[in-house]
Amino acid sequence: MSNQLAGISIVGLLLAGLLLSFTVERTPEPTGVISFDLSIADDATPHVLAEFRRNRSEGISRMEFAKGTYHFYPEKGAEFFSYISNHKDVQVWTAFPIIDLQNLVIDGGGATFIFHGRMIPFLLEESSDITLKNVTVDWAEPFHSEALVVANDQNQNTFDLRIGEEYPYEIRNGELIFLKEYYEHPLGQTILFDPETRGVAYNTEAYTPLTTAKRLNGRGLPDARKYPLDALPGELLVRGTERRLRAEELSPGLIRIHGHNKLLPEPGLILTAKGYPWDNRIAPAIRIFHCQDFLAENVTIHHAGGMGLIAENSTDLTLDNYEVSPSNGRMVSTSADATHFVGCRGTVTIKNSRFFNQLDDATNVHGTYQVVEDILSTHSLGMRVGHHQQQGSQLGYPGERIGAVDLDSSFFSYAEMTIESVEKVNSRYSILTFREPLPTALARGHLLENLDAYPELVVKNCTISGNRARGLLLSTPRKIVIDSNYFHTEMEAILVPVESGKWYEAGSVTDLTVTNNTFDNCNYGGRNRGVIRFIPDDENENIAFLNVNVSDNEFRHFDNLFLEVNNVNGFRFAGNTIIDSGSFPALYPGEPAIRVRASRNLEFRNNDYRGRARVILDADNNDTELTFE
Amino acid sequence: MSNQLAGISIVGLLLAGLLLSFTVERTPEPTGVISFDLSIADDATPHVLAEFRRNRSEGISRMEFAKGTYHFYPEKGAEFFSYISNHKDVQVWTAFPIIDLQNLVIDGGGATFIFHGRMIPFLLEESSDITLKNVTVDWAEPFHSEALVVANDQNQNTFDLRIGEEYPYEIRNGELIFLKEYYEHPLGQTILFDPETRGVAYNTEAYTPLTTAKRLNGRGLPDARKYPLDALPGELLVRGTERRLRAEELSPGLIRIHGHNKLLPEPGLILTAKGYPWDNRIAPAIRIFHCQDFLAENVTIHHAGGMGLIAENSTDLTLDNYEVSPSNGRMVSTSADATHFVGCRGTVTIKNSRFFNQLDDATNVHGTYQVVEDILSTHSLGMRVGHHQQQGSQLGYPGERIGAVDLDSSFFSYAEMTIESVEKVNSRYSILTFREPLPTALARGHLLENLDAYPELVVKNCTISGNRARGLLLSTPRKIVIDSNYFHTEMEAILVPVESGKWYEAGSVTDLTVTNNTFDNCNYGGRNRGVIRFIPDDENENIAFLNVNVSDNEFRHFDNLFLEVNNVNGFRFAGNTIIDSGSFPALYPGEPAIRVRASRNLEFRNNDYRGRARVILDADNNDTELTFE
Structure with missing residues (x-):
C-alpha cells in the first residue's frame, strides 16, 4: 500500500423516485489536488468500487460522503464467497471491499446507505486502522417479515394474520412464503412483538416460536455416517420432519394459519418471521475478519439479514455511539445478534451505544x-x-x-x-x-x-432493549467490565456459559465485574431463568468460572428468580438493590430469588432485597455457611 | 514446480465390509529411491491429499494405483468454492486438486474409485500436460433416483412406483423426497427408461417430464428488477408456482403419484428422477479450467451429479477409450452431459469412446x-x-x-x-x-x-446410445470432423444451433464434415425434429452456418423427418443411405424426410433413399432449383 494521502468527497442527492445523482470531488489536500465530477443514476455500487480501485493504486485515506440517501445494488458489486462465523457460508456482494487496506476512514457525513438484496455493506478482511463513522445502514427490503395478528379461534385452532403490501407473499401447497426481490423465506423462526411497547411481547415463549415441524414416520435413511461429528448440512435438517402449519388465504393480505401446537397468538400483537436458521443469516451489515484497530463511531444499523457486526480473529475493536434499531415502522432491526465477536484479541469496547429489537443477543464474545x-x-x-x-x-x-x-x-x-x-x-x-x-x-x-484469542471486554453506558434473547453472552477469560448499562431483554440480561455442547463456543469467564447497571424487567419472554446466569452446558460439579463481582446494580423485576450461579469459584454480590416492579404478572412465583449450585467462595453483602420471593437464596450444600445479606 | 521425477505406487485392496487397506510405496526411479509404507482404513482421501502435498514440494510426475476399490469421502477432502459452467456454483471437496501442476500422470492401474457425496473426483485448474488413465469412477449413492412403474389408473389419474431399498425416501407434505447421505432431491426432472432396451423409453416425451409445477394465482411480487437481464437465482425459479404432484405411500416402497398432467407412465418402465435443475448439477466427475494438454485414456465414468467432464477455457484435450455408462443395474450414468467443452482452444478429440445413458448430450462444444x-x-x-x-x-x-x-x-x-x-x-x-x-x-x-476461444473438434469411432437428449451439440466455427460413429439418441443425433436465447452459447458452425456414421433410430423420444438439425434460436433469414458436408452416412430411421437445414450457406449431402427401420411406430408420418429453410448453395447427390416419406425434400423458395438425388 502506498502511504500517500488523498481525499475524496462524494456528494449525494436523492432525486425524484429512485433516481440519484451524486458528484465525486477530490478536494485539495496538503499533498495535492485531485478533483473530478461524476453524475450517476441510482446504483452507487460501481462508483464506490471505482474509488476503491483508485484507493489501491493511489493510497486514499478518506472517503467522505455528503448527507443524502445512497442506494447500493449487488449486480455490479464486488463478489466473494465468504465463510462467516455464526452465519451461512455464502456468495456475497459488496460496495465496500475493505480488504488488505490500512488507515482508511469512511465518513458517511450523516448519509443513509440503503442496500438491496444479498449484500454485506462493509466487508473488512486483513486490514488495520479502519474507521467507519457518521453513517446509517438499512435495506430496502428486510430479510424478515412482519404481520399483525387480527384474530384467533380456539375451536378451530387457527389464527389470522394481516400482511401489509410491503411484505409480498405467496402460498405454495399450504406454505406461506414471503417474497423479496432477491430472496424469500417461509415463516420458519418466529416471535411476537408488542406494538405498544415496541419490543418482544411478554411471555412470547408460550406462543412462539410457531411449531413449524412435526416428525415423520417412515423408513427414512439409516444414520451410518462415516464422520458422525459432522451433522447434516443445514438445509437437510428438515429430514425426518414435515411442515405442521398450513396457510390459507382468506382474502388478499389476510392469511389463516392452521395447525399451531402452542398457545394461539393474541390479536393486536405482531408476528415476526425470518425463515429457517440454515438460510436466514446471509447478509450481516459489517463483517470483520483478521483485522486490527477498527472503530465504528456514530453508526446506525437499521437492519441486516444476519448480525449487525460479526468480527473474527480481530484485535482492538471499538464501537462508540453505535446503534442498532428498527426503521420504517418495523418491529425488528437486525435478524440476528447486534454484535458478535469470535476469537478476538486486545480489547473489545462497546460504549455509549444502543441495541434495540434485534432478533438475537446484543453481543456475544467467545472463542x-x-x-x-x-x-x-x-x-x-x-x-x-x-x-x-x-x-x-x-x-x-x-x-x-x-x-x-x-x-x-x-x-x-x-x-x-x-x-x-x-x-x-x-x-x-x-x-x-x-x-x-x-x-x-x-x-x-x-x-x-x-488461549491467545480472547479479548478484554468493556461494555459501558449502553442500552439494550426490546430484543429477542440475551443482552450479553460472555465467554472470555480476560478482564470484563460491564458498567452503567440499561437492560430490558426478553431472556437473560447477562449469560455466562460454557457453550461446549452445540455451538462449540469456548472461553470460561475468570474476571468479571458487573457494576452500576439497571436490569429492568429482564427475562420477560417466559423462561424460568435468572436475569444474570452462570451455566455450563455440561452438568457436573467442576468449576467453570472464577472471580465474579456483581455490585451496585439495580434489579427491577416482576418475577422472583433473578440470579443463577452454577460452577463458580469466587462470587461477590454486593451493594445491589432488587425491587419488585410489578410491571408484568409473575410467571414463576414459587421460585427463589437466587439459586446457587456447584459453587464456592461466594459472598452476598450489603444488598437491599425488596422483592416477593419467600426464599431469597437457594443454595446446594457446597457452601453451608452461605447467607444473603 | 520442480521438474525432478519421482514415482508413487498406491496399492489398494478392498477388505471385508467398507474396510480398505492400501500401501503407498515409492519405488526406485532413475533419479533415486523413495519408499514408504502406509496402512489406512476406508477413506483414501487424506492419503491421496498427502501425496499431492509431497508432489508440490518434491515434483512427482506419476501417481500409480494398484487395481482395487478405493473409497473417497469429502470430510477430509480439499475444499473449494467452484464456479463451474453449466453447473451450480458450489462448495466442492476433492481428493485430486490438480491445480497449478505440470506433467502429472495419474494411472489408476484398473482401480475403481468410489466417491461419497458432493465431491469432484478430478479438479483440474491452471495445469498442463495432465494424463488420467486406467481408472473407473463411480459414486456409492447416485445423485439421481430410479423407481419401477408398477401400475397406473386412468380414472383416478394416478400411477404407482416401486422404490427399491437402495433409494431411501420420505414424503413431506405430499412431496416425495429421495434421501442421500449427503444430499436429497424431489422428483424434479424425470424421464422414463425401458429396462428391456436399457435406454430412454420410446416416445417418453408424451409421458415425461412429469408435470411437477402449476401456476399460482396471487398478488406475488411486482417484477421491477433494476437489472432485468439477471433472472432470479435458480432456487427462486419456483416463484409463482406450486407443486402439482402429490405422493402417497401405499406401503413401504410403494408410492402412488397423483396429479400428473400428461400421459400416465406405463407399468414396466423405470422412472428416473434427478430433482430440480437449479440444484442437480453439483458434482461433475472431471472439471477442467484453463488447462493445456489433457488426456483421458481408458477412463470409465459410471456416474456424476452433473457432467462426466466439463472443460472451460482449455486447450488441446483428448479423450481416448473413454466411457460413460451406468453401473450396479442403474439405468442412468451421469445426470447431465457426458462431456461438455466451453471456450476451449486447440483441438478437442474424442475417439474410440462410448457414451451410454447419461441424462443429457454426449458432448456440447461451444463458446x-x-x-x-x-x-x-x-x-x-x-x-x-x-x-x-x-x-x-x-x-x-x-x-x-x-x-x-x-x-x-x-x-x-x-x-x-x-x-x-x-x-x-x-x-x-x-x-x-x-x-x-x-x-x-x-x-x-x-x-x-x-473469436480465439473455439476449438477444432474430432469425434471418431464413438458410440452414443440410450441417453436423454442429443448426441452432439456443435457450436464452433473451427474445423469439425464427425467420423465413423454410431448414434442411437432420444433427441437429435447432431444439433447445430445458435443458442443465443437462453443459454448464451456462442459459436456458429462454418466447417463441418459428418461422414461414415450410423444414425440408428435417433430422435425416438417423441419430438418432431431431424436426426441432424441446423437451427438458430433467432428466427430470421440470415445465414448462421457455412460449409457443411454430410456424406456416406447410414440413417436407419423409424420416422420420416431425418434432416432439418435452416440458415445454412453451403450444404452438401452425398452418398448417404436412408433406410426405413421399422423399429418403432412412426410418430409423425405426414412429415417430409428433409426440411430446408432460409438456406442456399445446397447439393443433394448420390443418396439412396429407402424411407417411406411421400415428400422427401420440403424446401422453401430460396433455392428453387433444389432437388434430392
Whole structure:
C-alpha cells in the first residue's frame, strides 16, 4: 500500500423516485489536488468500487460522503464467497471491499446507505486502522417479515394474520412464503412483538416460536455416517420432519394459519418471521475478519439479514455511539445478534451505544472449540469444526498457544502447545502442527481452544432493549467490565456459559465485574431463568468460572428468580438493590430469588432485597455457611 | 514446480465390509529411491491429499494405483468454492486438486474409485500436460433416483412406483423426497427408461417430464428488477408456482403419484428422477479450467451429479477409450452431459469412446456470449453473463480477439477488438478494456464472443446410445470432423444451433464434415425434429452456418423427418443411405424426410433413399432449383 494521502468527497442527492445523482470531488489536500465530477443514476455500487480501485493504486485515506440517501445494488458489486462465523457460508456482494487496506476512514457525513438484496455493506478482511463513522445502514427490503395478528379461534385452532403490501407473499401447497426481490423465506423462526411497547411481547415463549415441524414416520435413511461429528448440512435438517402449519388465504393480505401446537397468538400483537436458521443469516451489515484497530463511531444499523457486526480473529475493536434499531415502522432491526465477536484479541469496547429489537443477543464474545479428530504424528493432529456455522473459522496462527480441554475432567485446559503451522484442508477439517510434542493425554474427542484469542471486554453506558434473547453472552477469560448499562431483554440480561455442547463456543469467564447497571424487567419472554446466569452446558460439579463481582446494580423485576450461579469459584454480590416492579404478572412465583449450585467462595453483602420471593437464596450444600445479606 | 521425477505406487485392496487397506510405496526411479509404507482404513482421501502435498514440494510426475476399490469421502477432502459452467456454483471437496501442476500422470492401474457425496473426483485448474488413465469412477449413492412403474389408473389419474431399498425416501407434505447421505432431491426432472432396451423409453416425451409445477394465482411480487437481464437465482425459479404432484405411500416402497398432467407412465418402465435443475448439477466427475494438454485414456465414468467432464477455457484435450455408462443395474450414468467443452482452444478429440445413458448430450462444444451492459469509456465496457449457470465463466484473456455481435443484423460479428485487460467485478459482471477504441456501432444488449476461444473438434469411432437428449451439440466455427460413429439418441443425433436465447452459447458452425456414421433410430423420444438439425434460436433469414458436408452416412430411421437445414450457406449431402427401420411406430408420418429453410448453395447427390416419406425434400423458395438425388 502506498502511504500517500488523498481525499475524496462524494456528494449525494436523492432525486425524484429512485433516481440519484451524486458528484465525486477530490478536494485539495496538503499533498495535492485531485478533483473530478461524476453524475450517476441510482446504483452507487460501481462508483464506490471505482474509488476503491483508485484507493489501491493511489493510497486514499478518506472517503467522505455528503448527507443524502445512497442506494447500493449487488449486480455490479464486488463478489466473494465468504465463510462467516455464526452465519451461512455464502456468495456475497459488496460496495465496500475493505480488504488488505490500512488507515482508511469512511465518513458517511450523516448519509443513509440503503442496500438491496444479498449484500454485506462493509466487508473488512486483513486490514488495520479502519474507521467507519457518521453513517446509517438499512435495506430496502428486510430479510424478515412482519404481520399483525387480527384474530384467533380456539375451536378451530387457527389464527389470522394481516400482511401489509410491503411484505409480498405467496402460498405454495399450504406454505406461506414471503417474497423479496432477491430472496424469500417461509415463516420458519418466529416471535411476537408488542406494538405498544415496541419490543418482544411478554411471555412470547408460550406462543412462539410457531411449531413449524412435526416428525415423520417412515423408513427414512439409516444414520451410518462415516464422520458422525459432522451433522447434516443445514438445509437437510428438515429430514425426518414435515411442515405442521398450513396457510390459507382468506382474502388478499389476510392469511389463516392452521395447525399451531402452542398457545394461539393474541390479536393486536405482531408476528415476526425470518425463515429457517440454515438460510436466514446471509447478509450481516459489517463483517470483520483478521483485522486490527477498527472503530465504528456514530453508526446506525437499521437492519441486516444476519448480525449487525460479526468480527473474527480481530484485535482492538471499538464501537462508540453505535446503534442498532428498527426503521420504517418495523418491529425488528437486525435478524440476528447486534454484535458478535469470535476469537478476538486486545480489547473489545462497546460504549455509549444502543441495541434495540434485534432478533438475537446484543453481543456475544467467545472463542471456539475445535474437536480433535486424528493424531497424525508426534507433533501434529487433525481437528474438526464442531458447528456447521463455524465452518471456515481459523482457530489460530503460528506462534499462538492452544489449550487442550477434556470436559469430562475440567472446564480448563490440561496442556498448552504452540502452533507451528496450520493447514486448512477444508472448512471443517484442519491439520495443526505444534512446536512441542502432543501431550500424551491428548485423545480423539478432546477440545482445543486458542488461549491467545480472547479479548478484554468493556461494555459501558449502553442500552439494550426490546430484543429477542440475551443482552450479553460472555465467554472470555480476560478482564470484563460491564458498567452503567440499561437492560430490558426478553431472556437473560447477562449469560455466562460454557457453550461446549452445540455451538462449540469456548472461553470460561475468570474476571468479571458487573457494576452500576439497571436490569429492568429482564427475562420477560417466559423462561424460568435468572436475569444474570452462570451455566455450563455440561452438568457436573467442576468449576467453570472464577472471580465474579456483581455490585451496585439495580434489579427491577416482576418475577422472583433473578440470579443463577452454577460452577463458580469466587462470587461477590454486593451493594445491589432488587425491587419488585410489578410491571408484568409473575410467571414463576414459587421460585427463589437466587439459586446457587456447584459453587464456592461466594459472598452476598450489603444488598437491599425488596422483592416477593419467600426464599431469597437457594443454595446446594457446597457452601453451608452461605447467607444473603 | 520442480521438474525432478519421482514415482508413487498406491496399492489398494478392498477388505471385508467398507474396510480398505492400501500401501503407498515409492519405488526406485532413475533419479533415486523413495519408499514408504502406509496402512489406512476406508477413506483414501487424506492419503491421496498427502501425496499431492509431497508432489508440490518434491515434483512427482506419476501417481500409480494398484487395481482395487478405493473409497473417497469429502470430510477430509480439499475444499473449494467452484464456479463451474453449466453447473451450480458450489462448495466442492476433492481428493485430486490438480491445480497449478505440470506433467502429472495419474494411472489408476484398473482401480475403481468410489466417491461419497458432493465431491469432484478430478479438479483440474491452471495445469498442463495432465494424463488420467486406467481408472473407473463411480459414486456409492447416485445423485439421481430410479423407481419401477408398477401400475397406473386412468380414472383416478394416478400411477404407482416401486422404490427399491437402495433409494431411501420420505414424503413431506405430499412431496416425495429421495434421501442421500449427503444430499436429497424431489422428483424434479424425470424421464422414463425401458429396462428391456436399457435406454430412454420410446416416445417418453408424451409421458415425461412429469408435470411437477402449476401456476399460482396471487398478488406475488411486482417484477421491477433494476437489472432485468439477471433472472432470479435458480432456487427462486419456483416463484409463482406450486407443486402439482402429490405422493402417497401405499406401503413401504410403494408410492402412488397423483396429479400428473400428461400421459400416465406405463407399468414396466423405470422412472428416473434427478430433482430440480437449479440444484442437480453439483458434482461433475472431471472439471477442467484453463488447462493445456489433457488426456483421458481408458477412463470409465459410471456416474456424476452433473457432467462426466466439463472443460472451460482449455486447450488441446483428448479423450481416448473413454466411457460413460451406468453401473450396479442403474439405468442412468451421469445426470447431465457426458462431456461438455466451453471456450476451449486447440483441438478437442474424442475417439474410440462410448457414451451410454447419461441424462443429457454426449458432448456440447461451444463458446459463450456475454451481453454488453455499459459503455464505460472509449476503450472499456461493462458486460454481463447471460445465464446463471455460466456465472463465473471467463470470456477471455489479454491479447485475445473479441467479436461484437448484433443478432438483429447478423449471426456473425461486425467488429473485432483485442483485450487489454479484464476485471471480473463479480461472477456476472466484468469490465473489459480493449487495445482499440470501441466500435461506434456497439450498443447495450449486443453480444460479445471470444473469436480465439473455439476449438477444432474430432469425434471418431464413438458410440452414443440410450441417453436423454442429443448426441452432439456443435457450436464452433473451427474445423469439425464427425467420423465413423454410431448414434442411437432420444433427441437429435447432431444439433447445430445458435443458442443465443437462453443459454448464451456462442459459436456458429462454418466447417463441418459428418461422414461414415450410423444414425440408428435417433430422435425416438417423441419430438418432431431431424436426426441432424441446423437451427438458430433467432428466427430470421440470415445465414448462421457455412460449409457443411454430410456424406456416406447410414440413417436407419423409424420416422420420416431425418434432416432439418435452416440458415445454412453451403450444404452438401452425398452418398448417404436412408433406410426405413421399422423399429418403432412412426410418430409423425405426414412429415417430409428433409426440411430446408432460409438456406442456399445446397447439393443433394448420390443418396439412396429407402424411407417411406411421400415428400422427401420440403424446401422453401430460396433455392428453387433444389432437388434430392
